[in-house]
Amino acid sequence: MMQSLELIVAGGGIGGLAAALVLGRQGHTVTVLEQSPAFGEIGAGIQLGPNIFRMFEHLGLTEAVTAVAYFPPGMGMNDVRTGEKIVRVPLGDTARAVYGYPYGLIYRADLHDVFLQACRATPTVRLRTSAKVEGFEQDEQRVRVHVDGETLEADALIGADGLWSRVRQQIVGDGKPRLSGHIAYRAVLKREDVPAHLWSDDVVLWGGEKTHLVHYPLRRGELFNLVAVFHSDKYEEGWNTFGDTEELNARFADAVPQVKELLGKIETWKMWVLCDREPVKTWSNGRVTLLGDAAHPMLQYLAQGAGQAIEDAVVLGEAIKAAALRQTQGERLVEDAFEKYQQARYLRTGRVQLTARFYGDIYHASGVTRELRNQMFQSGRESAGFAGLKWMYEGIDPKTLFT
Numbered sequence: 090m091m092q093s094l095e096l097i098v099a100g101g102g103i104g105g106l107a108a109a110l111v112l113g114r115q116g117h118t119v120t121v122l123e124q125s126p127a128f129g130e131i132g133a134g135i136q137l138g139p140n141i142f143r144m145f146e147h148l149g150l151t152e153a154v155t156a157v158a159y160f161p162p163g164m165g166m167n168d169v170r171t172g173e174k175i176v177r178v179p180l181g182d183t184a185r186a187v188y189g190y191p192y193g194l195i196y197r198a199d200l201h202d203v204f205l206q207a208c209r210a211t212p213t214v215r216l217r218t219s220a221k222v223e224g225f226e227q228d229e230q231r232v233r234v235h236v237d238g239e240t241l242e243a244d245a246l247i248g249a250d251g252l253w254s255r256v257r258q259q260i261v262g263d264g265k266p267r268l269s270g271h272i273a274y275r276a277v278l279k280r281e282d283v284p285a286h287l288w289s290d291d292v293v294l295w296g297g298e299k300t301h302l303v304h305y306p307l308r309r310g311e312l313f314n315l316v317a318v319f320h321s322d323k324y325e326e327g328w329n330t331f332g333d334t335e336e337l338n339a340r341f342a343d344a345v346p347q348v349k350e351l352l353g354k355i356e357t358w359k360m361w362v363l364c365d366r367e368p369v370k371t372w373s374n375g376r377v378t379l380l381g382d383a384a385h386p387m388l389q390y391l392a393q394g395a396g397q398a399i400e401d402a403v404v405l406g407e408a409i410k411a412a413a414l415r416q417t418q419g420e421r422l423v424e425d426a427f428e429k430y431q432q433a434r435y436l437r438t439g440r441v442q443l444t445a446r447f448y449g450d451i452y453h454a455s456g457v458t459r460e461l462r463n464q465m466f467q468s469g470r471e472s473a474g475f476a477g478l479k480w481m482y483e484g485i486d487p488k489t490l491f492t
């Protein structure tokens with residue numbers, strides 16, 4: 090029987106809850122410490138590639154996710170200034186046929202809730218709010234985690250505390266995240282507030298020089314998600330603050346009327362200053378490791394940050410299981426598992442981090458780069474339009490990871 094560990098997860102976002110679920114189901118006692126007064130997520134959409142549905146199948150969550158997701162028939166890119174259709178690739182059955190799993194869209198709060206309910210149904214998972222992790226220390230036996238004047242002890246700590254991770258500061262110590270100079274404005278409309286001529290069942294990206302707008306339906310088609318992105322070095326920090334509608338309208342001043350009309354439907358935008366980090370090879374130290382954005386924050390251009398966090402959780406679980414099997418009682422189970430976990434993850438997540446930057450550049454391209462991008466996208470049709478991203482969407486097979 091596997092040794093039961095006492096584990097602490099710092100951060101109750103999608104990554105932290107996924108880790109707690111995986112490890113709690115293995116019989117470990119997991120305490121999730123979330124700094125906010127309540128568990129929850131911001132109201133915005135996220136895309137879920139087929140590699141993430143592969144993880145949902147592994148976790149037995151496909152049905153719960155499918156009940157609240159939306160499955161677009163296709164994904165396309167149009168020129169924001171001319172309206173020219175650059176490419177449209179079929180998703181739906183085509184994505185299922187190529188990758189074995191669908192391409193879906195989900196309201197973040199709904200995805201977070203799927204994990205929250207699954208954690209609540211797992212007796213070994215304890216969920217604490219208003220619990221901000223300040224730091225930790227460790228020795229060969231235990232880790233001590235400092236939380237608002239209290240010290241909690243455990244066998245291991247998993248830092249799933251996002252882009253500005255405190256736990257990362259102590260393990261990697263690479264300072265603030267890298268400012269990309271790209272800003273995202275996000276908003277969600279109800280279906281009835283989107284006129285029929287502006288609605289699309291597809292994921293649609295309107296690309297232009299240093300700007301783009303993406304829109305797609307969410308929650309079984311009841312909601313409509315908009316994300317507008319532009320380059321600006323005016324902002325240094327900002328996460329989930331309010332956007333400036335005048336600035337946004339100026340950025341899209343020469344967009345086609347359809348795009349301007351759509352932007353005009355939004356009264357209040359939420360703004361994100363987009364950041365990432367250079368990939369690193371080492372994000373574990375002894376009894377402490379990182380997961381999700383804390384380990385490998387990435388720009389959103391491949392729509393994979395939450396998906397990679399979920400893959401991390403599955404791989405971490407498999408690494409702990411495999412270490413326990415190799416293990417003789419009392420040896421370096423946790424340290425061994427954390428090393429194997431980061432070894433299995435750093436190249437894949439690093440590749441997503443760097444490829445996401447590249448996609449950010451080519452979505453916003455002009456001149457010859459724009460022509461090359463169009464040629465590249467148009468020649469990728471035969472593999473559901475994602476020829477260069479097959480390695481990402483095929484995903485990982487949890488069963489063969491540590492055999």
Ligand SMILES: Cc1cc2nc3c(=O)[nH]c(=O)nc-3n(C[C@H](O)[C@H](O)[C@H](O)COP(=O)(O)OP(=O)(O)OC[C@H]3O[C@@H](n4cnc5c(N)ncnc54)[C@H](O)[C@@H]3O)c2cc1C
Binds near residue numbers: 254
């Ligand atoms: C504009 C935009 C669009 C995106 N689109 C997509 C998409 O389409 N698909 C996709 O897969 N991903 C997308 N992402 C990325 C995705 O949002 C992140 O990668 C994902 O949320 C990472 O999850 P996480 O759990 O690692 O971190 P987070 O979601 O940041 O969660 C961290 C949690 O830790 C808590 N916390 C922080 N510090 C502490 C502390 N000291 N103590 C205790 N708790 C703490 C926070 O309150 C939070 O609840 C997008 C991101 C942006 C900005």
